[in-house]
Amino acid sequence: MKNINIEIAVTHIITRKKQTLVAALGVTIGIGIFLFMNSLSSGFTKYSKGEIFKNNAHIKIYKNDEISMPFMGNNDSSNSSQVIINPQVTTLSKKIINPEELLKKLKNQTYVTHAIAQVNFDVFYNRGKAQIKGNGIGVDMIAYSEMFNTQKYMVAGNVKSLQGNLNGIIIGRGISEKLNLGMDENITVSSSHGVVKVMKIVGIFDTGNSMNDNQKSYVNLSSAQQFIKEGPSYVSTIFVNTPNSDKSANYVPLLQLLTPYTVEDWKTTNADVLSGDKIRNTMLGAISVSILIVAAFGIYNILSSTIMQKINDIAILKATGFKGSDVVKIFVFEALVMGLIGTIMGLILGSVLIFIMSHVYMGGPVGYFPIGFESQLYITSFILGIVITLCAGYFPARKAAKVDPVEIFRK
Amino acid sequence: MTDRKIVLSTKNIAKFFYEPVKFQALHDINFEAYEGEFLTLVGKSGSGKSTLLYCISTMDTAYEGEISIKGKNITGMKTDQLAAIRNENIGFVFQFHYLLPEFSCLKNVMIPALKLGKYSHQEIEERAYQKLKILGLDEQALKPASKLSGGQQQRVAIARALINDPAIIMGDEPTGNLDSKNTAIVFDIFKEISKEFGQTIIAVTHDNDFAKASDRTIELGDGKIINHKKVFE
Ligand SMILES: Nc1ncnc2c1ncn2[C@@H]1O[C@H](COP(=O)(O)OP(=O)(O)OP(=O)(O)O)[C@@H](O)[C@H]1O
Numbered sequence: 001m002k003n004i005n006i007e008i009a010v011t012h013i014i015t016r017k018k019q020t021l022v023a024a025l026g027v028t029i030g031i032g033i034f035l036f037m038n039s040l041s042s043g044f045t046k047y048s049k050g051e052i053f054k055n056n057a058h059i060k061i062y063k064n065d066e067i068s069m070p071f072m073g074n075n076d077s078s079n080s081s082q083v084i085i086n087p088q089v090t091t092l093s094k095k096i097i098n099p100e101e102l103l104k105k106l107k108n109q110t111y112v113t114h115a116i117a118q119v120n121f122d123v124f125y126n127r128g129k130a131q132i133k134g135n136g137i138g139v140d141m142i143a144y145s146e147m148f149n150t151q152k153y154m155v156a157g158n159v160k161s162l163q164g165n166l167n168g169i170i171i172g173r174g175i176s177e178k179l180n181l182g183m184d185e186n187i188t189v190s191s192s193h194g195v196v197k198v199m200k201i202v203g204i205f206d207t208g209n210s211m212n213d214n215q216k217s218y219v220n221l222s223s224a225q226q227f228i229k230e231g232p233s234y235v236s237t238i239f240v241n242t243p244n245s246d247k248s249a250n251y252v253p254l255l256q257l258l259t260p261y262t263v264e265d266w267k268t269t270n271a272d273v274l275s276g277d278k279i280r281n282t283m284l285g286a287i288s289v290s291i292l293i294v295a296a297f298g299i300y301n302i303l304s305s306t307i308m309q310k311i312n313d314i315a316i317l318k319a320t321g322f323k324g325s326d327v328v329k330i331f332v333f334e335a336l337v338m339g340l341i342g343t344i345m346g347l348i349l350g351s352v353l354i355f356i357m358s359h360v361y362m363g364g365p366v367g368y369f370p371i372g373f374e375s376q377l378y379i380t381s382f383i384l385g386i387v388i389t390l391c392a393g394y395f396p397a398r399k400a401a402k403v404d405p406v407e408i409f410r411k
Numbered sequence: 412m413t414d415r416k417i418v419l420s421t422k423n424i425a426k427f428f429y430e431p432v433k434f435q436a437l438h439d440i441n442f443e444a445y446e447g448e449f450l451t452l453v454g455k456s457g458s459g460k461s462t463l464l465y466c467i468s469t470m471d472t473a474y475e476g477e478i479s480i481k482g483k484n485i486t487g488m489k490t491d492q493l494a495a496i497r498n499e500n501i502g503f504v505f506q507f508h509y510l511l512p513e514f515s516c517l518k519n520v521m522i523p524a525l526k527l528g529k530y531s532h533q534e535i536e537e538r539a540y541q542k543l544k545i546l547g548l549d550e551q552a553l554k555p556a557s558k559l560s561g562g563q564q565q566r567v568a569i570a571r572a573l574i575n576d577p578a579i580i581m582g583d584e585p586t587g588n589l590d591s592k593n594t595a596i597v598f599d600i601f602k603e604i605s606k607e608f609g610q611t612i613i614a615v616t617h618d619n620d621f622a623k624a625s626d627r628t629i630e631l632g633d634g635k636i637i638n639h640k641k642v643f644e
């Protein structure tokens with residue numbers, strides 16, 4: 001061995017295997033749980049994001065309700081009286097004017113990967129006396145499927161069959177089951193505007209989300225416009241996707257320059273869901289960090305007691321010419337070895353826990369527990385394990401470096 | 412003999428302790444130690460022998476006055492510099508052996524040399540064997556230090572003190588724990604290395620025979636030099 005500091009450290013470790021193992025085991029549990037908790041939390045977040053993106057684009061553009069502005073009299077003259085009117089919703093129509101031009105403009109932006117128009121309308125699905133309330137969506141189904149991956153959830157039929165088929169409809173599995181209607185059968189759809197159509201079922205989807213599956217249906221854009229008795233220029237919402245969903249908020253102000261309508265990113269739309277995620281992640285994070293700190297104290301304690309027992313050795317090493325920094329290196333190296341063993345075992349422990357968890361069937365729309373092996377979390381856990389053990393080792397090591405040999409030799 | 416080289420000298424060393432009360436342990440200590448000299452420090456218990464030894468050992472830096480080692484004033488140097496000076500120039504033997512129990516005798520002897528890094532690992536090992544042989548311990552070389560008798564352990568500690576061929580070997584009651592037979596062995600070794608290799612021995616002792624047989628004895632009383640018998644004059 002080249003370095004005498006390392007040789008001394010290694011000898012201490014080898015002759016104190018049990019203490020080394022106990023300290024390492026603390027780190028193992030700490031890192032194992034840290035990795036597991038953070039994988040849980042990341043899996044959840046990914047899952048709930050996935051749920052959000054089943055229905056939401058990164059950014060949506062729509063006409064928000066307009067509130068009448070209170071009328072304020074001239075403030076500069078004391079003679080004039082002020083009239084204040086109760087604010088009211090004054091929206092006449094939720095229509096976006098000239099959607100074609102806006103869509104074209106949007107598609108020309110380099111940061112827009114997808115942009116589609118959508119018409120929303122309220123419907124009843126009927127079969128005989130059975131009736132289900134729901135909502136219809138009129139879209140260019142192929143473009144829509146590219147954006148929301150709808151094809152993936154199709155359990156019968158194909159999204160393409162809606163193309164150019166004004167009489168076709170794709171319904172959720174819940175509707176199909178409740179009305180006992182299958183592929184190629186006819187369904188009566190009536191809109192809140194009193195338009196009634198008999199449509200042919202050309203596809204059935206199952207997203208796993210009962211809200212969707214029991215209510216939603218897709219029709220052609222122009223069919224939807226007929227349902228609400230509007231012309232071909234009527235569009236209620238425009239959806240836009242950007243290259244990175246996490247950064248979509250950055251594009252909101254840019255898009256807002258292009259249109260007077262409300263531009264809203266998915267994080268704003270789903271603020272309630274995301275804040276729930278945040279609370280859960282914070283809790284899991286706090287728990288795992290606390291466990292890590294306990295593990296760090298394990299290393300701190302064991303190293304401190306080693307140093308107390310080895311105080312004579314430290315004194316003679318310092319007398320024979322070892323510097324304070326040499327002593328620090330010896331004990332920090334010992335901590336590092338404990339930390340390294342512990343961290344690697346911890347990553348294995350975490351992996352086992354993740355593996356087990358990923359095979360737990362949760363049922364319902366979730367299916368198997370949404371958890372996976374994420375390299376980024378492995379890297380974070382590894383670095384954290386090493387950094388924490390270095391910190392936990394450094395303080396006792398520095399205490400060792402400050403041992404005054406004269407004080408020891410006097411005894 | 413006045414042309415002998417001075418390896419260590421002190422100028423007006425004073426040492427104060429502040430705990431529990433202010434107390435002056437050393438007053439105005441001036442002396443020189445010469446190359447190849449076997450010097451002993453004697454005096455009643457509490458007279459300041461150990462205190463003085465730790466000052467000149469460079470380990471205690473809280474004193475007044477000046478100390479020079481091999482012509483260099485070491486007072487006020489940084490602790491890391493002093494550690495390097497000790498490593499190269501000073502070997503220590505204490506009443507207790509202070510061997511590292513997990514290491515073999517050989518390794519214990521090698522450690523200061525590995526720290527110094529002047530020789531290759533193999534050369535250091537050979538030199539350590541040599542030193543152990545001088546002390547009659549070559550057969551114990553590979554045993555763990557904790558498995559030796561007290562006298563053997565003290566001799567391993569001496570071999571460790573010698574490994575870097577230091578100019579000075581300092582001892583605080585190096586024979587304090589030894590029986591008369593082992594004391595005689597240690598004495599002979601000190602005599603031999605001072606005469607043969609020109610290394611200086613500065614040893615605190617309570618053993619009058621040991622002191623009498625050394626080249627020169629400095630007697631301390633109440634922190635002052637009260638008797639300074641110079642053999643070379
Ligand atoms: N750390 C300390 N704090 C306060 N006083 C001290 C300290 N160390 C030594 N002293 C005092 O300094 C004086 C000299 O002590 P020192 O240990 O040098 O004596 P000594 O000559 O080596 O004695 P002994 O032969 O018993 O070892 C004593 O009076 C002692 O009480």
Ligand SMILES: [Mg+2]
Nearest residue numbers: 460461462583
């Ligand atoms: Mg003493």
